[in-house]
Amino acid sequence: MNEVSAERRGRGRSGGGAARRAERTAVTIETARFIERNIPNFEILNDEALEIIEYNAETVLEEIGVNFVDNPAALQRWRDVGADVTGERVRIPRGLARQLCATAPSSFTQHARNPARNVEIGGRNLVLAPVYGPPFVRDIEGGRRYATIEDFRNFVKLGTMSKWLHHSGGTVCEPTDIAVNKRHLDMLLAHMTLSDKPYMGSVTEPVRAEDSVRMSKILFGDEFVEQNTVMTSLININSPLTFDSVMMGALEVYARHNQAAIVSPFIVGGAMAPVTVAGTLTQVLAEVLAGVAYSQMIRPGAPVIFGAFVTSIDMNSGAPTFGTPEAAHITYGAGQLARRMGLPYRSGGAFCGSKLPDAQAAYETANSLNMALLAGVNFMLHAAGWLEGGLVSSYEKFVLDADQLGALHHLAKGISMDENGQALDAIREVGPGGHYLGCAHTQANFKTAFWRTNVLDYKPFETWEEEGARDSATLASIKVKKMLRDFEAPPLDPGIAEALKAYVDQRKASEPDAFG
Amino acid sequence: MNEVSAERRGRGRSGGGAARRAERTAVTIETARFIERNIPNFEILNDEALEIIEYNAETVLEEIGVNFVDNPAALQRWRDVGADVTGERVRIPRGLARQLCATAPSSFTQHARNPARNVEIGGRNLVLAPVYGPPFVRDIEGGRRYATIEDFRNFVKLGTMSKWLHHSGGTVCEPTDIAVNKRHLDMLLAHMTLSDKPYMGSVTEPVRAEDSVRMSKILFGDEFVEQNTVMTSLININSPLTFDSVMMGALEVYARHNQAAIVSPFIVGGAMAPVTVAGTLTQVLAEVLAGVAYSQMIRPGAPVIFGAFVTSIDMNSGAPTFGTPEAAHITYGAGQLARRMGLPYRSGGAFCGSKLPDAQAAYETANSLNMALLAGVNFMLHAAGWLEGGLVSSYEKFVLDADQLGALHHLAKGISMDENGQALDAIREVGPGGHYLGCAHTQANFKTAFWRTNVLDYKPFETWEEEGARDSATLASIKVKKMLRDFEAPPLDPGIAEALKAYVDQRKASEPDAFG
Secondary structure, X not given: OOOEEEEEEOOOOOOOOHHHHHHHOOOEEEEEOOEEOOOOOOOOOOHHHHHHHHHHHHHHHHHHOEEXXXXXXXXXXXXXXXXXXXXXXXEOOOOHHHHHHOXXXXXXXXXXXXXXXXXXEEOOEEEEOOOOOOOEEEEOOOEEEEXXXXXXXXXXXXXXXXXXXXOOEOOOOXXXXXXXXXXXXXXHHHHHHHOOOOEOOOOOOHHHHHHXXXXXXXXXXXXXHHHOEOEEEEEEEEOOOEEOHHHHHHHHHHHHOOOEEEEEEEEEEOOOEOOOHHHHHHHHHHHHHHHXXXXXXXXXXXXXXXXXXXXXXXXXXXXXXXXXXXXXXXXXXXXXXXXXXOOOEEOOXXXXXXXXXXXXXXXXXXXXXXXXXXXXXXXXOOOOOEEHHHOEEEHXXXXXXXXXXXXXXXXXXXXXXXXXXXXXXXXXXXXXXXXXXXXHHHHHHHHHHOOOOOOOOOOOHHHHHHOOOOOHHHHHHHHHHHHHHHOOOOOOXXXXXXXXXXXXXXXXXXXXXXXX | OOOEEEEEXXXXXXXXXXXXXXXXXXXXXXEEOOEEOOOOOOOOOOHHHHHHHHHHHHHHHHHHOEEEOOOHHHHHHHHHHOOEEEOOEEEOOOOHHHHHXXXXXXXXXXXXXXXXXXXXXXXXXXXXXOOOOOOEEEEOOOEEEEOOHHHHHHHHHHHHHOOOOOOOEOOOOOOOOOOOOOHHHHHHHHHHHHOOOOEOOOOOOHHHHHHHHHHHXXXXXXXXXXXXXXXXXXEEEEOOOEEOHHHHHHHHHHHHOOOEEEEEEEEEEOOOEOOOHHHHHHHHHHHHHHHHHHHHHHOOOOOEEEEOEEEEEOOOOOOEEOOOXXXXXXXXXXXXXXXXXXXXXXXXXXXXXXXXXOHXXXXXXXXXXXXXXXXXXXXXXXXOOEEHHHOEEEHHHHHHHHHHHHHHHHHHOOOOOOHHHHOHHHHHHHOOOOOOOOOHHHHHHHHHXXXXXXXXXXXXXXXXXXXXOOOHHHHHHHHHHHHHHHOOOOOOOHXXXXXXXXXXXXXXXXXXXXXX
């Protein structure tokens, strides 16, 4: 199967009886190759609508402008390219931002320390990365609680063990037991040592972005990092139309080192963006144009992604809502705008507002995942584990979502029209009233024909009932424990592991802990 | 709002204290107008692929043929139009079936006894009907058990109360406590008296189809029924390529009376159809061509729907599986084939294999619902309440699914590009760093801008926890009870109600009970 780019067979931890050993030798860690779509994108807007939105976005940039806050150097850069700067407000003449964006690549390779895990971001591809940012975790036994570095490492391990995740992600949860000014070091160390998939860098202070570059240089070598992209990091725009100095500082560091940045408006429709879809798309495009243009002023050709984090708001409670039709509209439309700019597109995720990995969580998540696949998303952050509007990383939902990502891989393959796919001989063989289960065509194809879940229940009712009538969260909980038990760290040169550890220790010792 | 075709304000049952009365007077029963899509369909196959499938389907009809079992009159009809009949095998010369299908209408009105509930089946429309056929029901308190006529009436009531269901459906569950030869009478009576939405007729024996026509004539008047379509009934093809005499007998009754039939291959991929998507589409098209052609031989112009009930099979356990990528491929492709035939299209549903209304059920269901909307489905049976591969009608899932159907309505509206939708003035008013919640544009639009759930949880975490940390099944259970409590039968002429009751009583008295 060409979808599996690499395979690694491992043994479990040593010790224990023969039976346990036998069970463990069966462990296989596979990672699928990133999705290469063989299906069309869903184009919800016609050209006329897209041109109106593009025109309006330029109007926003020209008439209203954007704010670059606490960042005199950025203002100077904008002046230098011909923008009209008044105070912190940057008004960009029609067409200038789009022209500056032209140097951004339409696609780029993000390297992993295991080259078999490299991902190609852009084109018709889709790269899947886990949840990012939750301060809490939840599992069946422990309930909801603040996340720790132990949780963080567990989620990295689950990502390593998940076949359909191509990327290790970034802040899979906030390790709140580590000082704010040091936790990025432990997080990077976990990604670098417990996974061999690509990862994201820190963005919470420019100096932490510098740490991310330095640790990457230890892992990949100085020259490799200067010549290749080894991190894709998340730069949120403070919507509406505001670029703060922390995020821009991190963007500057990454762009300077030719590392990738997702320039991502953070849209809560009705709060940070207009309550209508076309209005939101206008603002999103204006923000991305300004942000991407800025990245190209730092270093023309630096890889950058058109981002759109989209949620709507419940006007009764003020709560953000997920998996909604309005979010789907925006995600489809933003994909079209990104493709017209020739930029890779980040959006979507296993989004939900539910507090539990229950039916609500799954309806909302499946709505979001399907929509993102068809919207042409190239990089999907939050593709597994997101719960409660992003406040919680859920162990069980991580596994349930990661399983659904397998369905996306199969959907994206499209329909084979070769002779085997047409199956005319099978129809001839079976004929009216017959049965396909035993026919030669079925026998030849059944192993690869259908996607199969790795966690959901397909058992006969009676068996399922005898086994305790378990719901999917319970089945997922069992799976989580097995994955963590079976986990084995991918091999890493001990000298590099040592050097990373030494860097982290030295940096931690160099300043006192800061919380908040 | 033009989406709400009719509204009826009712009072709860009389009796009880003032507080309870006050609560009850708030009950509003709304039904949304059927969906008129303002978004494109998802076209997964290109013209070349569609032509190959169409060519192959004609090859199947010509070379392999179809069986019309125990039905000499049907065989004679096929001979009369020029088919090659050997035994029960009918081989149809290339092009003949498609030519016979040409008289079938591309769209038709199914009338409801309340004209505001009429539905238009075909074109860019989507009509939603509840689950059909389960012998069991399940709810949180009672668990899984055989369905009774009491359950049946409850599900009809839930359908009446569900804003986003346009159709009352047919066998919302099997009333197993009523004799097999009489239960269709009680089922029809329930649809006719407890709902004013359109409904389906019985197909389990031709004589029961006749009963359905007679009872419809009591409800609508003789002449009205002969001149209008008041039933859409489900004619399953016994795939592969077999048309049994019971289903064809019912089809003949309905076609003769100009009542609509869904001609629907029953596809379990790998069992009743080839294990590949293109092969399955070929067989589906061959079966529909033969079935629809047959309906037009009975009465040219009789309304008929291109059906495709699609599931794949788990090759490990033999269980049917739902919400899979292969089912999505087939549903997208069959929609294209139906549109090329100029026929209304039936497929999709709130499909799942899960035994509980849990995360599995919802992932699978949301996959199915989204896919069906984008596939251009015109009539979606099983749109609410389906559980455990169709063995169970679930009270809680009915309500959860019906809520998600609201999201489909909003998705289908597409993106408004008028001046209000563009919202440029709102972006001007708010500006960089501002907030949209209070702006004039948001105030003017917030009530209609976003779809809002009627059952899922959007509450703050602390409130949710204080209220018992309820999952969605529990919230749905509460909703079910409220809907059944608030139910009020739509007004019906007492003379008609009397006559229907008399017909049922007389027919029941005319023959002994038969079970099985």
